[in-house]
Amino acid sequence: MPDMKGAPMTSDSIPTDPRLLIVSGLSGAGKSTALEVLEDLGWETIDNVPIRLLEGLLATGPADGVPLAIGIDSRTRGYDPAAILTVIDQSGSDIEILFLDAAPDVIQRRYNETRRPHPLGRDRQIADAIRAEREMVEPLQRRATMTLDTSDYGVNELQQVMRNQFGDAAGEAMAITVTSFGFARGMPPLADLVFDMRFLDNPHWDPVLRPQTGLDGAVGEHIAQDPAFSPSFERITATILELLPHYAAQGRAYLTIAFGCTGGRHRSVYSAERMGEVLREAGHDPIVHHRNLTLAAPDASNRTATIQPGRGG
Incomplete structure (x- = not known):
């Protein structure tokens, strides 16, 4: 299994229960897969919640001690990294940010293989859309407490990395x-x-x-x-x-x-x-x-x- 890149995810970086995790990153880097694994491990997961609802969701936090993961990326309605960080800072909650990254050529290949349109690629080439998105998400990437570069990962390997990192903490057995x-x-x-x-x-x-x-x-x-x-x-x-x-x-x-x-x-x-x-x-x-x-x-x-x-x- 490839080694994790970027700021490594370690057990020390995971907050104690109840946990609240923002899962973000570049489109095509594996956010949906990461959220699916967390859901299988017993987390409550919400993907692409509108930013106008984020403040109330963070204020409510995890229910009954069940960890909560919220997926946010450039497809999210009202996406604004600066506004998102302001909401996080004002929430008063212990919030971790997991950022999924991948090399531009890898993301382009993944989109070519799936034939799915890039969220920023309606009026531009895929390479230009990837560059524009990277500039857009850069504030969130800087603030990430955990960064995972998925360039060398297939879906199964990414699933395994997520299970290894969060499985013990979730305490869920097969x-x-x-x-x-x-x-x-x-x-x-x-x-x-x-x-x-x-x-x-x-x-x-x-x-x-x-x-x-x-x-x-x-x-x-x-x-x-x-x-x-x-x-x-x-x-x-x-x-x-x-x-x-x-x-x-x-x-x-x-x-x-x-x-x-x-x-x-x-x-x-x-x-x-x-x-x-x-x-x-x-x-x-x-x-x-x-x-x-x-x-x-x-x-x-x-x-x-x-x-x-x-x-x-």
């Missing part, structure tokens, strides 16, 4: 959801890891177990006694525990682990509950959700004669 579902009612749309548990013996074919669910002890015993369950679940557990730190290192805010069976009431439910226990023992705090638990079991009469009991559900 939210893990473990869900069960039934393939008969469709795949979960947001699952990151999906495990198909239909290889296990199906309690649906036992008239006593059919009306029960994977939350009931008898169903759990039936599934756990399947010779295929323990070795496969151990491998699934090892895979998930190995992958979690890597997902977290990529800055994932949410991760969904899904277990599926035919109807989503027996094998998937039991497996999801067991995985929730494993994750809690490993120090995580997962949410366990059962998508199809309350739905009636699929009608077995619709199955063809080629489906064998014990392997068809």
Whole structure:
């Protein structure tokens, strides 16, 4: 990962909670990406608030101790760096300014790649618009308490730099959801890891177990006694525990682990509950959700004669 340029962002430069941060910089330097990361980390974020509303917003400050980041750049209605600095100085709040910068040729390349118009480029060449904006924002850049040159960063690298700088202070961990579902009612749309548990013996074919669910002890015993369950679940557990730190290192805010069976009431439910226990023992705090638990079991009469009991559900 490239080193940060400009006045480096260090943990000493971040004020204590509650925090109030102005995020500004050159158009195309990554302000929107920076704000998105802060939002994922639990900050309240507001982008391009009109300057006439800035004074009241700064006076109100963060609510309930939740840090607040306000995005301001040349697109902001009423943009006037001198007026902005006056409002900041008169607010009496402990306000930090993060300024995102980038080399002119890099910004020009980014605009050429995205084919988006520069906010100052309606009646001038892109290079002239970039120079004009740099002159315009110079007072804010001089007052910045943190400067980040993104010239050598792709989007992923900029996201990682922001997470590294503000993630610990925000105290937000990756939210893990473990869900069960039934393939008969469709795949979960947001699952990151999906495990198909239909290889296990199906309690649906036992008239006593059919009306029960994977939350009931008898169903759990039936599934756990399947010779295929323990070795496969151990491998699934090892895979998930190995992958979690890597997902977290990529800055994932949410991760969904899904277990599926035919109807989503027996094998998937039991497996999801067991995985929730494993994750809690490993120090995580997962949410366990059962998508199809309350739905009636699929009608077995619709199955063809080629489906064998014990392997068809």
